[in-house]
Amino acid sequence: MLAQLEKFYSQLRRIYTLGCIGALLDWDQKVTMPPEGGGDRAEQLELMSALSHQAMTDAAFLEVVDSLYEGRAALAPSDFVNVREMKRMLDRARCLPVDFVAHRSKVTTLCYQTWTEARAKDDWQAVAPQLEEIVSLCRQEAELIGYEEHPYDALLQGYEPGGKISQIKPLLERLGTSLAEIIPALREKFRSVPEVRGDYPEDLQSKFNLHLATACGYSLARGRLDPTHHPFQTSLGSRDIRITTHFYRNDYLSSVYSTLHEAGHALYEAGTLEKYKGTPMGMPVSLGIHESQSRLWENLIGRSKQFCRFMHATLKDYFPEEHRRITPEELWRMANKVTPSLIRIEADEVTYSLHVVIRLLLEEQLMTGKLAVKDLPDAWNNLYQKYLGIRPTDYKDGVMQDMHWYSGAIGYFPTYALGNLYGAMMLKVAERELPTLWSDVEQGKCTALLAWLRKNVHEPGMTYGGPELIKRISGQDLNEGPFLDYIKHKFAEI
Amino acid sequence: MLAQLEKFYSQLRRIYTLGCIGALLDWDQKVTMPPEGGGDRAEQLELMSALSHQAMTDAAFLEVVDSLYEGRAALAPSDFVNVREMKRMLDRARCLPVDFVAHRSKVTTLCYQTWTEARAKDDWQAVAPQLEEIVSLCRQEAELIGYEEHPYDALLQGYEPGGKISQIKPLLERLGTSLAEIIPALREKFRSVPEVRGDYPEDLQSKFNLHLATACGYSLARGRLDPTHHPFQTSLGSRDIRITTHFYRNDYLSSVYSTLHEAGHALYEAGTLEKYKGTPMGMPVSLGIHESQSRLWENLIGRSKQFCRFMHATLKDYFPEEHRRITPEELWRMANKVTPSLIRIEADEVTYSLHVVIRLLLEEQLMTGKLAVKDLPDAWNNLYQKYLGIRPTDYKDGVMQDMHWYSGAIGYFPTYALGNLYGAMMLKVAERELPTLWSDVEQGKCTALLAWLRKNVHEPGMTYGGPELIKRISGQDLNEGPFLDYIKHKFAEI
Numbered sequence: 012m013l014a015q016l017e018k019f020y021s022q023l024r025r026i027y028t029l030g031c032i033g034a035l036l037d038w039d040q041k042v043t044m045p046p047e048g049g050g051d052r053a054e055q056l057e058l059m060s061a062l063s064h065q066a067m068t069d070a071a072f073l074e075v076v077d078s079l080y081e082g083r084a085a086l087a088p089s090d091f092v093n094v095r096e097m098k099r100m101l102d103r104a105r106c107l108p109v110d111f112v113a114h115r116s117k118v119t120t121l122c123y124q125t126w127t128e129a130r131a132k133d134d135w136q137a138v139a140p141q142l143e144e145i146v147s148l149c150r151q152e153a154e155l156i157g158y159e160e161h162p163y164d165a166l167l168q169g170y171e172p173g174g175k176i177s178q179i180k181p182l183l184e185r186l187g188t189s190l191a192e193i194i195p196a197l198r199e200k201f202r203s204v205p206e207v208r209g210d211y212p213e214d215l216q217s218k219f220n221l222h223l224a225t226a227c228g229y230s231l232a233r234g235r236l237d238p239t240h241h242p243f244q245t246s247l248g249s250r251d252i253r254i255t256t257h258f259y260r261n262d263y264l265s266s267v268y269s270t271l272h273e274a275g276h277a278l279y280e281a282g283t284l285e286k287y288k289g290t291p292m293g294m295p296v297s298l299g300i301h302e303s304q305s306r307l308w309e310n311l312i313g314r315s316k317q318f319c320r321f322m323h324a325t326l327k328d329y330f331p332e333e334h335r336r337i338t339p340e341e342l343w344r345m346a347n348k349v350t351p352s353l354i355r356i357e358a359d360e361v362t363y364s365l366h367v368v369i370r371l372l373l374e375e376q377l378m379t380g381k382l383a384v385k386d387l388p389d390a391w392n393n394l395y396q397k398y399l400g401i402r403p404t405d406y407k408d409g410v411m412q413d414m415h416w417y418s419g420a421i422g423y424f425p426t427y428a429l430g431n432l433y434g435a436m437m438l439k440v441a442e443r444e445l446p447t448l449w450s451d452v453e454q455g456k457c458t459a460l461l462a463w464l465r466k467n468v469h470e471p472g473m474t475y476g477g478p479e480l481i482k483r484i485s486g487q488d489l490n491e492g493p494f495l496d497y498i499k500h501k502f503a504e505i
Numbered sequence: 506m507l508a509q510l511e512k513f514y515s516q517l518r519r520i521y522t523l524g525c526i527g528a529l530l531d532w533d534q535k536v537t538m539p540p541e542g543g544g545d546r547a548e549q550l551e552l553m554s555a556l557s558h559q560a561m562t563d564a565a566f567l568e569v570v571d572s573l574y575e576g577r578a579a580l581a582p583s584d585f586v587n588v589r590e591m592k593r594m595l596d597r598a599r600c601l602p603v604d605f606v607a608h609r610s611k612v613t614t615l616c617y618q619t620w621t622e623a624r625a626k627d628d629w630q631a632v633a634p635q636l637e638e639i640v641s642l643c644r645q646e647a648e649l650i651g652y653e654e655h656p657y658d659a660l661l662q663g664y665e666p667g668g669k670i671s672q673i674k675p676l677l678e679r680l681g682t683s684l685a686e687i688i689p690a691l692r693e694k695f696r697s698v699p700e701v702r703g704d705y706p707e708d709l710q711s712k713f714n715l716h717l718a719t720a721c722g723y724s725l726a727r728g729r730l731d732p733t734h735h736p737f738q739t740s741l742g743s744r745d746i747r748i749t750t751h752f753y754r755n756d757y758l759s760s761v762y763s764t765l766h767e768a769g770h771a772l773y774e775a776g777t778l779e780k781y782k783g784t785p786m787g788m789p790v791s792l793g794i795h796e797s798q799s800r801l802w803e804n805l806i807g808r809s810k811q812f813c814r815f816m817h818a819t820l821k822d823y824f825p826e827e828h829r830r831i832t833p834e835e836l837w838r839m840a841n842k843v844t845p846s847l848i849r850i851e852a853d854e855v856t857y858s859l860h861v862v863i864r865l866l867l868e869e870q871l872m873t874g875k876l877a878v879k880d881l882p883d884a885w886n887n888l889y890q891k892y893l894g895i896r897p898t899d900y901k902d903g904v905m906q907d908m909h910w911y912s913g914a915i916g917y918f919p920t921y922a923l924g925n926l927y928g929a930m931m932l933k934v935a936e937r938e939l940p941t942l943w944s945d946v947e948q949g950k951c952t953a954l955l956a957w958l959r960k961n962v963h964e965p966g967m968t969y970g971g972p973e974l975i976k977r978i979s980g981q982d983l984n985e986g987p988f989l990d991y992i993k994h995k996f997a998e999i
Binding site: 024025028029031032035036039043044045046047048050051052054055058059062231232233234235247248249250251253 | 518519522523525526529530533537538539540541542544545546548549552553556725726727728729741742743744745747
């Protein structure tokens with residue numbers, strides 16, 4: 012068994028190292044690669060993903076995993092988790108025939124390209140047939156993987172292990188209904204908020220953002236902040252965890268919150284234990300838990316009155332005019348403005364989850380065949396009318412706004428809303444256990460909170476699934492209560 | 506044979522792609538990696554070099570190469586060159602037992618580390634025993650590889666295929682003697698040159714350098730310029746060829762010439778034919794020819810009176826005060842100042858080759874055993890006295906200044922001086938064939954010269970070795986005449 016464990020961990024290390032190299036190829040492509048470098052880069056990425064796939068599906072490795080799993084009763088706890096999780100991932104992968112995977116990859120790559128061009132031209136007809144094929148492949152995939160209750164679960168569990176639509180849908184519907192109810196009053200409330208305006212040079216914004224992210228615990232000794240069109244976080248090693256943001260010259264707040272969001276992801280990746288690097292014990296639990304960390308730092312902390320006071324004080328050193336122009340209170344209101352809008356990624360904290368609820372409802376119907384792709388735009392627009400009170404007038408700001416479906420990712424969206432709920436549940440416990448949390452945050456000191464998250468969320472790695480983890484932390488099952496309480500409480504005060 | 510050629514080229518492509526990925530890992534480590542990223546990066550580099558090594562020594566691939574080489578008479582010309590060159594490289598590699606290579610790699614890595622620390626402390630004794638081991642391994646390596654005339658040739662040919670000390674040594678000795686003779690008069694001449702001084706912000710220097718490099722034909726569409734401690738050029742693909750430079754805040758000329766040097770390397774790499782990418786037909790001939798391109802742009806063009814006039818005009822847009830302070834003539838003199846100094850990489854165009862001659866003479870004696878490592882510092886100092894009229898007073902600016910020997914590279918240095926000679930021979934022909942060359946350069950137009958270099962030097966790839974290539978271009982064997990004429994002519998005029 013010792014020899015098998017050695018083989019097991021040596022292969023995991025290889026898979027991890029290949030993955031980090033792939034991450035660098037991807038980061039460089041998005042951040043530093045010259046415009047014409049793409050041709051060779053595609054070949055490099057293809058080779059690395061082939062090597063990763065080979066390493067994951069190596070027959071001897073699969074045998075080792077199966078055999079260790081057979082004898083799992085005798086394993087030490089961390090080995091047990093690692094074997095259990097790898098077995099789960101590999102079993103899932105083994106359900107899909109090689110031909111199916113290759114075909115799926117071709118179709119999704121093609122559809123993604125079509126979408127990129129079609130979106131710019133607002134041309135739904137151009138991409139609809141390919142999306143139809145993707146939905147059909149997703150339904151096949153669900154059958155191949157198998158499920159207990161609902162085909163949607165088979166896809167959802169690729170992002171949220173153990174997730175079930177029978178639990179998630181009622182939860183998110185309740186959340187959606189409650190949020191939709193409070194929006195009209197909030198719209199009224201924010202009519203008179205000051206607008207961000209002025210000229211904020213990128214290099215100063217970058218330094219300002221780094222000042223704030225550093226206060227949250229992000230470190231340039233182990234990371235970088237660069238500008239990209241779409242912000243993202245990526246890990247190139249356990250001590251090389253990079254983030255990007257998008258700067259708008261006339262709006263310094265936008266980049267602050269995308270930086271804090273990505274920094275939240277980065278702090279999670281950096282908080283797993285070095286000794287478990289590259290193994291499930293050193294990996295994030297799920298996308299939902301990952302999103303809980305990004306949205307916790309972005310919203311629960313970053314848009315709190317206390318953090319806004321700290322941010323206001325910090326403004327003095329970077330944008331002194333803005334510091335004089337507005338009060339901390341106004342900055343807090345500016346950072347929390349609620350307006351129903353068509354675009355998910357630009358949505359405020361209250362309306363955001365509604366965008367997700369809409370997508371979940373549509374995905375479910377696509378998967379069961381109740382909704383045909385040709386009817387998707389109407390269904391989309393009707394739900395926006397129902398939940399947000401606004402209606403898209405084109406495709407690109409409607410059904411074609413997100414890349415997810417067009418790149419084959421059905422079942423992914425709910426994790427965004429789950430993140431909000433997990434995060435609020437965690438913070439409620441942290442507030443109780445850290446009596447000086449908010450006075451610390453007001454001074455830009457987040458060390459105790461980060462240590463709390465490390466111990467409770469980051470360091471267990473994949474020991475527990477999301478639902479079990481949150482129960483251990485909070486004593487409760489995943490529910491929308493703490494998030495709704497938090498929203499109602501905050502917006503009552505604003 | 507067609508099937509074999511397909512296998513051959515598919516494996517070459519794999520080797521090329523792996524090499525490019527390794528180059529990115531290395532570039533990022535030197536340019537963009539966060540300080541603590543080194544641990545994981547070392548593992549990533551190790552994995553990539555293991556994969557490259559596996560691909561190069563794959564038994565089926567070696568068989569294909571051998572078999573194609575057997576039937577080479579039937580190959581098309583470009584296939585013939587590719588098979589011939591791969592056969593040569595692989596045969597060379599096959600002479601070295603796996604154990605020897607592993608041991609050598611360990612010893613050189615260790616010695617390089619020791620040297621880095623020992624150099625800072627000027628501690629020759631700390632590194633001498635390890636250098637002794639390296640010399641002994643180099644002598645073993647030469648015996649394993651085999652040679653016709655001199656063990657030195659076995660090593661030299663790793664960098665300069667077909668190179669022989671019986672030809673190179675007399676050539677460089679004649680060069681050294683001639684240069685040493687003219688130095689005293691030149692020293693006198695440059696006593697009254699204006700000094701570069703002032704404050705030149707890095708971002709402006711960078712833009713200024715890019716303006717000049719772009720005039721030479723370097724393009725940001727296919728490259729980048731970043732700051733690093735040691736300037737270098739690296740190719741991450743046929744359209745992703747990056748350079749770095751070192752900025753000194755008080756001396757804008759230093760970074761100009763390191764940028765032009767690296768841009769020269771980059772223009773060579775970018776000038777090979779896309780259709781031969783990753784095969785010897787699309788690769789540089791040798792380090793000597795590579796250096797001919799870098800030093801041609803840096804010195805023959807970059808330090809010419811005409812280019813200095815163009816640079817002076819360009820100064821106006823970046824450093825207007827400097828533009829007013831000095832005349833084009835003075836800038837030309839500043840860029841060509843001759844002063845014997847101890848450090849090779851800081852040497853001017855005239856004394857540079859002397860540093861190389863000294864190293865070649867020492868290397869030869871180390872390889873034959875005439876010189877023991879313990880006597881190396883004295884021998885070094887004596888040769889500096891003889892050729893440059895100055896004597897190091899410590900080790901770090903003497904025998905310990907360059908990393909080459911301490912990382913196992915004996916036989917590499919001569920390629921630097923060969924580059925000077927090749928470059929001058931090429932330019933002499935180009936001047937004859939391009940009558941408006943110098944008036945073009947004065948206006949910052951180098952298109953015709955670059956096209957000439959592409960056609961004559963870059964596009965043939967490895968079709969010919971260095972000596973044959975220069976004979977085809979110039980009708981002459983490699984010789985020091987054109988370089989000495991160029992030096993004498995220029996410095997008579999200054």
